[in-house]
Amino acid sequence: MGHRLHVAKTYTVEYALPDNFNYEVTEFHNLLKSLDVDYTGESWDDDFDVYKEEWQKGIDKLKNLANLEADEKQEIENALTEMNEPLPEIIEFMELLLNRHLFPINIDGIR
Numbered sequence: 001m002g003h004r005l006h007v008a009k010t011y012t013v014e015y016a017l018p019d020n021f022n023y024e025v026t027e028f029h030n031l032l033k034s035l036d037v038d039y040t041g042e043s044w045d046d047d048f049d050v051y052k053e054e055w056q057k058g059i060d061k062l063k064n065l066a067n068l069e070a071d072e073k074q075e076i077e078n079a080l081t082e083m084n085e086p087l088p089e090i091i092e093f094m095e096l097l098l099n100r101h102l103f104p105i106n107i108d109g110i111r
Helices: 027-036 052-063 070-082 089-097
Strands: 045-050 107-108
Touching: 027 052, 027 070, 052 070
Parallel strands: none
Antiparallel strands: 045 107
């Protein structure tokens, strides 16, 4: 038996209850993938985490969609077409979570 160093951090869990993206887990995953936003888990997982830097990268790409290269822009636009939300609302929702400092974001179910 040896002595081991243990490190702990306290987390405060806050739940946001947005009504955006209900029943759009796959579509939301597709959007994150098109934005090149890394997240934990698999593309079919209802429960996954996204880190702040990745989330910000996605917001930046959505805000600068017109300035992206044609292939990347088309892939993102295709993913946006699958969503039942207009682009300004998607950006607003993502910024809301960013400004609440809820990172890493845990997306649970989107239902």
